Amino acid sequence: MSVFTIICAIALTFCALIGLGALIAPKWAAGVVRLVPDPDPARPGGFSEFRATYGGLLFLLHMTALVILLRVGGPIAMLAILPIAAGWLGAGFGRALSFLLDTKENRAPGMIPVWIPLELVLGLAIASPVLQIGANP
Template identity: 60%
Template sequence: MHYGQIISCIALASGAAMGLGALISPRWASGVVRLVEDPDPARPGGYSEFRATYGGLFLMAHLSALLIALNLPAIYAGFAALPLALGWIGAGIGRLISLFADRDRNRAQGLIPVWIPLEIIIGLAIGANLVQIYDIIRTFTK
C-alpha cells in the first residue's frame, strides 16, 4: 500500500469515527462545534441535526470514500476522496475568513485558530492518495 493511500485511509477513518461519535452522542458533537440546541422551550430538540449532519453524513461520506480507497485502484480512490478533501480545506478557508470578517460576531477566537490548520491538514491528508496518482503518471511519462 502506498504511503499516500495509508495517510488518506487514516484521515478517512478518523472522519468516519467523528461521524459515528456524533451519531451516538449528539451532545459531544454539539460541544465540539460549539453549537447548542434552540433554547426556546416551545421548540425543543436540535439533536437530530447533530445526528444527521455531524453524525450520519460524516460517517457515511468518510466511510464510503474509505471503502473506495481500500478496494479500487489508486486513480479511482484518489478522485473519489477529492470532494471530501476539498470540503475539509474549504471549511478551513471559511473559518479563516470568519476569523477576520466576523471578529465582532464571534464570542471569542477560542479554538478557531486551532481548527483552521487542523481542517486544512485533514483535507490534505484525505487527498494524500492523489500523490500516488502523481507517482503513477510520473512513472509512465519517463
C-alpha cells in the same frame, strides 16, 4: 499500498470516528462545534441535526470513501476522495475567513485557531493520493 494511501486511510478513519462520536453522543458534537439546539419551547429539538449532519453524514461519507479507497482503488478512489478533501479544505478556508472577518460575532477565538490547521491538514491528507499522482514526473 503507497504511503499516500495509508495517510489518506488514516485521515478518513479519523474523520469517520468524529462522525461516529457525533452519532452516538450528540451533546459532545454540540460542545465541539459550540452550537445549541433551539431554546425556543415552541420549536423543540435540534439534536437530530447533530446526529444526522455531524454524525451519520460524516461517518458514512468517510467510511464509504475508505472502502472505495481500499477495495476499489485507482481512478474511482481518486474521484471518491477528492470532493471530501475539497470539503475539508473549504471548511478550513471558511473558518479562516471567519477568524479574520467575524471577530465581533465570534467573541473569542476559542478553538478556531486549532480547527483551521486541523481541517487543512485533514483535507491535504485525504487528497494525498491525488496530490502524489501530480507530483510524479
